[in-house]
Amino acid sequence: MAQLPLQFRLNGSDVAVFADEADNLLSVLRGKVGDLTPKFGCGQGGCGACMVSVDGKTVLSCVTLAQNVQGRDVESLAGLSGEQLDPLQTAFMDGFAAQCGYCTPGMIVAARALLRRNPNPDRDDIVEAISDNLCRCTGYEPIIDAIQLVAAQERGTRA
Amino acid sequence: MSVEFRKDLFADERDDDLNEVGKPTRRQDILGHVTGRSPFFDDHRFDGMLHIRCVRSPYHHARIRNIDTSRAETMPGVVRIMRGADVPVNLNTLLSLLDFGKDDEPVLAVDKVAYKGEPVLAIIAESEAQAHDAVNAVRVDYEELPHVLDVEEAIKPGAPSVNLTYPNNKFEFYGGTDKQKLRFGDVETGFARADYIVEGRYQMAPIEQAPIEPNGAIALPETNDRWACYTSTQGLFFTLGTAAKLLDVSSSRLHFIGGTVGGGFGGKVDGLCEPLAILGAMLTGRPVRYVLDRAEEMQVSAPRSAEVWYIKDGLASDGRIIARQFTGYFDSGAYTRLTSYGVVKCTGHLPGPYTIPNVQSDLYCVYTNRTPATAMRGFGVTGADFAIERHMDKGARAVGMGPLEFRLINAYRDGDMKAHRRLAGNCALIESIQAAAARANYPLTSEYMQMSSSQGGGGERAQIPATRLQDGSELPAGTRRIAAADHAPGLIPQVGVDVPVSGKPSTSATPAAPAPAQAQTQFAASPAMRGYGASSLGQSAPPPAPPPPAATPAAEASPPPAAKPQGSPGPRYSRYSKIGNRRR
Numbered sequence: 252m253a254q255l256p257l258q259f260r261l262n263g264s265d266v267a268v269f270a271d272e273a274d275n276l277l278s279v280l281r282g283k284v285g286d287l288t289p290k291f292g293c294g295q296g297g298c299g300a301c302m303v304s305v306d307g308k309t310v311l312s313c314v315t316l317a318q319n320v321q322g323r324d325v326e327s328l329a330g331l332s333g334e335q336l337d338p339l340q341t342a343f344m345d346g347f348a349a350q351c352g353y354c355t356p357g358m359i360v361a362a363r364a365l366l367r368r369n370p371n372p373d374r375d376d377i378v379e380a381i382s383d384n385l386c387r388c389t390g391y392e393p394i395i396d397a398i399q400l401v402a403a404q405e406r407g408t409r410a
Numbered sequence: 411m412s413v414e415f416r417k418d419l420f421a422d423e424r425d426d427d428l429n430e431v432g433k434p435t436r437r438q439d440i441l442g443h444v445t446g447r448s449p450f451f452d453d454h455r456f457d458g459m460l461h462i463r464c465v466r467s468p469y470h471h472a473r474i475r476n477i478d479t480s481r482a483e484t485m486p487g488v489v490r491i492m493r494g495a496d497v498p499v500n501l502n503t504l505l506s507l508l509d510f511g512k513d514d515e516p517v518l519a520v521d522k523v524a525y526k527g528e529p530v531l532a533i534i535a536e537s538e539a540q541a542h543d544a545v546n547a548v549r550v551d552y553e554e555l556p557h558v559l560d561v562e563e564a565i566k567p568g569a570p571s572v573n574l575t576y577p578n579n580k581f582e583f584y585g586g587t588d589k590q591k592l593r594f595g596d597v598e599t600g601f602a603r604a605d606y607i608v609e610g611r612y613q614m615a616p617i618e619q620a621p622i623e624p625n626g627a628i629a630l631p632e633t634n635d636r637w638a639c640y641t642s643t644q645g646l647f648f649t650l651g652t653a654a655k656l657l658d659v660s661s662s663r664l665h666f667i668g669g670t671v672g673g674g675f676g677g678k679v680d681g682l683c684e685p686l687a688i689l690g691a692m693l694t695g696r697p698v699r700y701v702l703d704r705a706e707e708m709q710v711s712a713p714r715s716a717e718v719w720y721i722k723d724g725l726a727s728d729g730r731i732i733a734r735q736f737t738g739y740f741d742s743g744a745y746t747r748l749t750s751y752g753v754v755k756c757t758g759h760l761p762g763p764y765t766i767p768n769v770q771s772d773l774y775c776v777y778t779n780r781t782p783a784t785a786m787r788g789f790g791v792t793g794a795d796f797a798i799e800r801h802m803d804k805g806a807r808a809v810g811m812g813p814l815e816f817r818l819i820n821a822y823r824d825g826d827m828k829a830h831r832r833l834a835g836n837c838a839l840i841e842s843i844q845a846a847a848a849r850a851n852y853p854l855t856s857e858y859m860q861m862s863s864s865q866g867g868g869g870e871r872a873q874i875p876a877t878r879l880q881d882g883s884e885l886p887a888g889t890r891r892i893a894a895a896d897h898a899p900g901l902i903p904q905v906g907v908d909v910p911v912s913g914k915p916s917t918s919a920t921p922a923a924p925a926p927a928q929a930q931t932q933f934a935a936s937p938a939m940r941g942y943g944a945s946s947l948g949q950s951a952p953p954p955a956p957p958p959p960a961a962t963p964a965a966e967a968s969p970p971p972a973a974k975p976q977g978s979p980g981p982r983y984s985r986y987s988k989i990g991n992r993r994r
Contacts, residue, residue: 287446290446290450290452290623291452291624292622292623292624292704295704297704300623328445329445329446332445336444340445344437344440344444345434346434347434349437351443351621351622351623351672351674352439352440352443352672353450353622353623354622355443355444356446359444387622387673387675388673
């Protein structure tokens with residue numbers, strides 16, 4: 252299959268690789284770029300472990316054709332923290348919102364996308380926002396609590 | 411999330427010195443989890459890494475007449491095709507590491523397949539897609555055989571033999587018996603005396619663990635004549651031992667790296683991927699990755715076994731259960747994996763947390779042409795508890811009592827004798843029900859609110875009744891264990907699900923004085939077995955108890971109505987001594 256050049260920005264840095272026409276974004280990120288934060292769970296858009304955002308909108312990278320992100324801005328969990336952790340990461344740590352940790356990257360990407368578009372979510376909004384992300388360990392409650400806590404903290408900071 | 415601590419309960423029996431319980435804490439691995447940097451097995455990449463996909467049976471049951479790989483061998487990227495003949499020891503049963511059960515399952519099927527999805531060939535290729543294409547190019551000539559998918563059908567005469575190691579489709583427990591038996595008292599006498607007989611049939615479907623991370627492994631040669639294996643396994647050394655046996659190498663030549671597991675729930679103890687990944691690395695000299703896709707995870711990776719239960723209770727009109735009989739069938743699927751262990755564990759769990767003077771159970775581990783079953787969150791107990799608790803509701807209706815009151819009357823009290831001949835200790839069912847009732851605004855009368863796990867047990871309820879055996883003979887009351895030579899195999903389960911609760915050494919062996927220490931000495935788990943799970947699977951039975959003296963009182967233990975708890979509280983236990991017994 253033809254290898255095509257593919258350029259996009261990942262977490263603020265330019266990336267240029269060759270990828271098959273049929274390659275999905277997850278396999279390019281993990282296999283060719285070396286960003287291992289998105290996880291393979293189902294390969295069919297069913298679990299959310301591979302979630303990243305493209306131009307600010309969350310996508311399931313295992314069912315996104317890599318060629319579709321040509322020239323666009325991709326953000327994974329690796330882009331959320333630099334020197335400092337994202338407050339969501341701290342809240343997940345303190346609130347025991349991760350057990351095995353496999354769904355966590357997708358979960359935090361989904362949560363950050365929610366708080367960016369809706370700084371004032373109610374519990375239902377949070378449940379809706381993480382409804383693409385399956386977690387088999389926590390029962391979701393600690394995750395929802397952690398997101399709610401960060402939303403409140405960030406509202407307080409702005410006020 | 412708030413947790414309610416009821417430190418008022420059993421306060422006099424507890425050192426209130428827990429420093430971590432009840433306080434928030436961070437997991438030691440949580441920073442890796444929230445930054446996506448925890449090293450799951452698939453987060454390792456190696457130059458020249460190859461990929462495995464398996465050719466799998468499309469039939470529930472079929473003879474393999476011929477395998478034609480000629481086209482697949484010439485497909486682009488194909489490096490090697492592994493067959494059953496390439497596996498050094500192509501027959502295993504997981505618990506052979508504990509000397510339990512016979513080898514019954516090949517890594518790659520050779521003569522026949524016994525479930526849909528059973529692996530027949532493993533194709534190693536440069537990419538996963540190429541391996542996938544080559545799988546589709548293999549031609550296997552199958553002769554379909556009659557199959558059986560239901561446990562009760564599978565044990566009928568003339569049913570197809572699923573598993574050639576156990577041609578009657580029943581696992582053989584210790585001593586060659588086809589069922590795990592439990593005998594305590596005489597259920598027939600109990601039924602004859604009962605005011606009500608309540609019968610029920612219950613079933614539970616197989617349940618997939620569905621971890622978000624699939625089963626997988628990456629193996630590669632190391633420079634020192636060893637092989638490294640990055641793995642998702644839940645049981646690192648268990649899987650290492652399994653791989654060493656199948657590959658016929660010393661375990662010191664396998665270097666397993668794991669412990670970061672993306673969810674397991676029992677579904678990652680079977681070593682589905684590690685042996686083939688390592689074999690691939692041995693045969694090609696290159697790194698080899700073998701990961702189940704989600705469809706395989708659902709169809710091929712082992713679920714909790716399906717179960718079918720029959721329960722018959724004999725009830726007195728005052729609500730006491732005076733006899734309970736179980737027949738249960740666990741669907742092991744085509745091979746044993748861990749279902750046999752689930753059956754043994756289950757037998758130690760019966761008859762549920764209730765003091766019943768006459769109990770009989772026959773549990774079968776049955777082979778069918780379904781996906782092999784294995785560990786899954788409380789396997790051996792979950793299905794049984796579902797059946798028991800449904801049956802408790804049914805019993806409560808039969809005698810015209812509320813479901814909680816019925817349970818309170820029958821609940822274990824400290825010092826009661828359980829059906830598998832150990833004394834109950836640290837009981838808390840009564841208090842749990844009372845607390846739940848209060849939360850649910852369920853009106854319990856003061857008679858029931860005043861009940862206590864530490865009152866009313868022991869005494870007559872600590873007696874072991876005379877026990878009727880199937881051959882018509884009778885074990886005298888007080889018999890704790892039968893000499894191996896003259897007991898029907900499996901009569902008393904050799905399980906160790908309950909660690910002895912008291913540290914007091916035994917000086918007496920007189921069954922007429924039921925002291926907890928006796929049971930403890932005689933049922934102490936074999937040290938070799940402690941490494942696996944919470945319970946003993948040991949065959950190494952402790953020495954048999956001396957025969958009971960003829961003067962043993964005939965303890966046809968009929969528990970007093972719980973409404974009138976008897977005065978003697980029976981033997982007492984330290985409730986938390988299981989955790990650590992610093993006071994002694």
